[in-house]
Structure formats: C-alpha cells, structure tokens
Amino acid sequence: MRKSDIKNGLICAGLTFCSCVVVAGIVCVAVVQKRKSLGQGQGGFETPSIVSSTEAALENMESIESGESLTEMLESEESTHVAADGVTYLSYRVKAGDMIGKIAERYGVTEDTLLSVNNIQNSRTLQINQYLRIPSMAGILYTVGKNGETIKDISEKYEINADDCAYVNKVALDSSLSAGASLFLPGARMDYTKRQEINGDLFVKPLHSYYYLSSYYGYRTSPFDSSRRTFHGGIDMAAYQGTAIFAALSGTVTETGYSSVYGNYVIITHHSGYKTLYGHMSKILAHKGQVVNTSTQIGKVGSTGMSTGPHLHFTVYKNGKTVNPLGLIK
Secondary structure, three states: OOHHHHHHHHHHHHHHHHHHHHHHHHHHHHHHHHHHHHOOOOEOOOOOOOOOOOOOOOOOOOOOOOOOOOOOOOOOOEEEEEOOOOOEEEEEEOOOOOOHHHHHHHOOOOHHHHHHHOOOOOHHHOOOOOEEEEEOOOEEEEEOOOOOEOHHHHHHHHOOOHHHHHHHHOOOOOOOEOOOOEEEEEOOOOOHHHHHHHHOOOEOOOOOOOOEEEEOOEEEEOOOOOOOEEEEOOEEEEOOOOOEEEOOOOEEEEEEEEEOOOEEEEEEEOOOOEEEEEEEEEEEOOOOOOEEOOOOEEEEEEOOOOEOOOEEEEEEEEOOEEEOHHHOEO
C-alpha cells in the first residue's frame, strides 16, 4: 500500500471520528436545551389522601410504607432445606445478570413461585448476593383469610388439584383452617394484577411524547421554600404547554375540578383499589363518569395551581394511600 493511501485513510478516519464527536456533542446540547426550554415545572404542597375540589383538609404524610422482604440470608450459596409441610426448598444466591424469569426457568418453577415464596414486592429491585428460597415445585404461598376456609374451597378458587394441595400441606380436604395460617398451593398462579404490580407493568406513561422527570416521589426540598422539606406524593413530568395527557390505565373518571394545589385536575378510578390523579392541566378534556383507556386523552399539560412551570403532576393511590408511580409504570 502506498504512503499516500495510508495517509488518506488516516485523514478519513480522523474526520469520521471528529464528525461523531461533533454529532454526539450536538445531541447532548440539544437535550440540555430542550430541558431548559421546558423549565423546572414542579408542584406544591401534597396531600396523602385523594384530593377533592373542596380541600377540606391538607394533611402531611406521616410515613412512607415499604414492603419488607422475607428472603432469608442463608450462609451457603445453594443448600437444601425441608419444611414441615413436605415442600423441599433450595437457597440460591443471586448472581450478576440474574433475573427472576431466568432463575425460575433454571429450576423448573414459575416466576409467580419465586415472587410469592420470597415476598418480592418489586422484581426490579433484585440484588446481587440476595438469597432466594426456591421450592421443589411450582406454586404460591397463601395466607388463610378467614376462619373456616378449607383446602377444598381454596383449591377451587385457584383452580388447582385439591388432593395435591392437601398432601403437600398435610391437611385434610375438609379441615377447618384458622385465619392467618400459611399454605403452599402447588400449581397455583398469582393474581394477574398483583403480578403486574410486582413487575412494574401495571400502568403506562400518561405522557406519550417528550418529557423529563423534574421531581420524584418522596421527600424533597420545597420548590417554593428552599428551607423546607416536604413530602411529594407523586412525580412531576415537565413537558411543553399543551402536551396531550392520557389515562395511565383503563378506568372511569370519578372526579374533575380545580384545586388551589393541583390546579385543573382529573381523578380516574381503576380496578384493585387503584386511583390516579393528573394535576396542573391547562385544559380538562374528560368528564365525570367517562370510561377511559390508555388511548383516551383526558387533558393538556399546563401550570395551573401551585406550579413553577408547565408539567404534569401524576399520583397513584392504592386503597387511598399514595405509592411510588415509578415502580408501576412500564
């Protein structure tokens, strides 16, 4: 190869590298400028209970509820233990790259099995070196809800073999069980909604176009008084004025109105004790009693109420209490 060819090749390579650097720089600058153009849209004081337009009382949330894991920190990486109910358990230490689905497949059980047996409330929080209990068969743990339940009743509810269930738990089919008793239900599956909650797939993002998170769920410095720390019961999604807002899950609109805190807002009631609130709208497009789905536009992004700029305040309530939306959004 001639020296001139090598020289030309090096020049071309250098120009290509420089072009890539320039393009990458332009993209980064564009993102920063885009965020700057959106501003720091954040909302004000938050209420732990579901807001109403009358705002009879605004109370501070006393504590953040968090699920407590029941996984056991066993000494060995893999060892076998036999429980009193006859189910064999293996202890497994999570390694880099492990996921619940992969571990379940490796040991011939279901994802539901590992989630239930280890009381995992959020599959995204699986940690390296965390220990999991793996039973010798697929199934889930069940806590008897009321006195008088029987293996036969429970098996019919979960559509599993009653004889297998009785054998595994060493309980007669028609024995009256006490509330709070724990059973292993071989072959049973978790409630679909519960599985979606744990895997963070229950809701979709209420903004389908560009936004960025300007404030997270939890305690933060007040955007109106830097000397105060307040609890933020949702997330703030900074977006352009007028951006379309959609329902995050199918449901029924149960309230629309104006609040001095949330401005124009919409509340949607969903299944399984869930409600969602969408605040600071510039315009409400939904009406009370309307049945909506994730393709239904319910309003437009604005900065009404206590707000520092255009954004959507999004709150998720579970049985009347706020939960972190980021753990439930796809």
